[in-house]
Amino acid sequence: MPSVPFPVLTLLALTLLLVRALFPAHQRHRGTVCFLIVCILLIAVTTLRWEFNLASLRHLQPILAMLLAPVVWHSFISMAPVSRRRYLIQLLAPATLSLCATIIWPASTDWLLILLFTGYGCSLLSLARQGDHWLSFCRLGELGQTKIMAFLAGCFLCLSAVTDLLIFFDFGRTGGKLAPSIIAIAQAMLLPFIGAAILAAGKRVEVTEIGAEVAPARPVLVEDEAAITFNAIEKMVRESQLYLNPDLTLALLARKTGIPARQLSSSVNAVSRGNLSRWINGFRIERAKALLINTTMPVTEIMLESGFTTKSNFNREFQRVVGASPTAFRQQQRDNLTTHSEMR
Known part of the structure; x- marks a missing residue:
């Protein structure tokens, strides 16, 4: 042979x-x-x-x-x-x-x-x-x-x-x-x-128990230069909803906030205890959760409305932060709402 x-x-x-x-x-x-x-x-x-x-x-x-x-x-x-x-x-x-x-x-x-x-x-x-x-x-x-x-x-x-x-x-x-x-x-x-x-x-994160929500790490509020810079960035990102831009880059974020790219990245990494990409995805996941709960939009549309461009990345990040897939999370919220209605 x-x-x-x-x-x-x-x-x-x-x-x-x-x-x-x-x-x-x-x-x-x-x-x-x-x-x-x-x-x-x-x-x-x-x-x-x-x-x-x-x-x-x-x-x-x-x-x-x-x-x-x-x-x-x-x-x-x-x-x-x-x-x-x-x-x-x-x-x-x-x-x-x-x-x-x-x-x-x-x-x-x-x-x-x-x-x-x-x-x-x-x-x-x-x-x-x-x-x-x-x-x-x-x-x-x-x-x-x-x-x-x-x-x-x-x-x-x-x-x-x-x-x-x-x-x-x-x-x-x-x-x-x-x-x-x-x-x-x-x-x-x-x-x-x-x-x-x-x-x-094609990497996927491990599936955790549905309902055991894994909240993103909150920043440590330390009164130093990094924390002050981080708080200013977080406020601007939330108010302007920059995270919804699927083409968001570090350079664009630095230009919008007026903070040098290296200082911006190091401040986010130090205070949020994660990297910049995951930190931005945290805002996007919050947006996706709200849409899953309060609308009947298809998951794919919610993915795009939340600033994600790929379904694999959306599912992976949602699983990492929430502990369940977007579809399972939506079904769980509906089941909880039905249970509460029956109890009343």
Whole structure:
């Protein structure tokens, strides 16, 4: 029975993740889609070269890799508050210089690829670690997914750099005999990250007992700068109902409140003992509960009216805060109302 090479399995896993990211259309995340397409393209070219011995792709692969690494980086850094000049320099300069150096000195290609993948990969890992502050142009409802995919993208680029380094040494010792095996091992190491991303995309919280309402954590009212800032933000968000904007981002919230993004995020994190996305979702869940109790609107309409854009995120956050699904919560409230009426 013919064996299926690991790169093909990786391509299938990435394709599955891409399908999840593409549909439904209104839930697409641009950075995730761009990253996945880039990964699929690069791994496909690599697979065709090594698994099927297509030497014609020998020169295309490094050139494509030099262009794709900045594209992966761009799909996430575009959501960070970086000056346009710095952004363009970091996006265009490394790849342009590398391509020119490759034409003048082809022997430098391997080392240039290793440096490119390592540099952009470490940048994405740093971005994922500081996501709350740096991804200020990302919709708050997508912040968690963006940080996961930025981390996965960083791991992918760093792993590619290590793979290229091993292949470089292999060509020096054996003439490239171990290169296909090195690539297969690298793809096998990448598969768990892809699987984790697929699971995270469909992750659900555990179901707790219906009726045992889990209230969101209340802020600790400490008279310090963070608490004062937090109280001012909370008042403005409640009065203006900014949380109903499905496209709300940290940058937009900072502009509306007049408070710097970093100070705003750190104050919310410190006082509410949670992240900014969950804090905003707390307001949205309050709105959803009121609509579930006082109206007969369908759950999907209530989801949209409360500021959520995806049903999975709405159900997950509602379950986390209330301890029951929106449908079960509404039925419970109706049952309680019927019980009270019968007792009277």
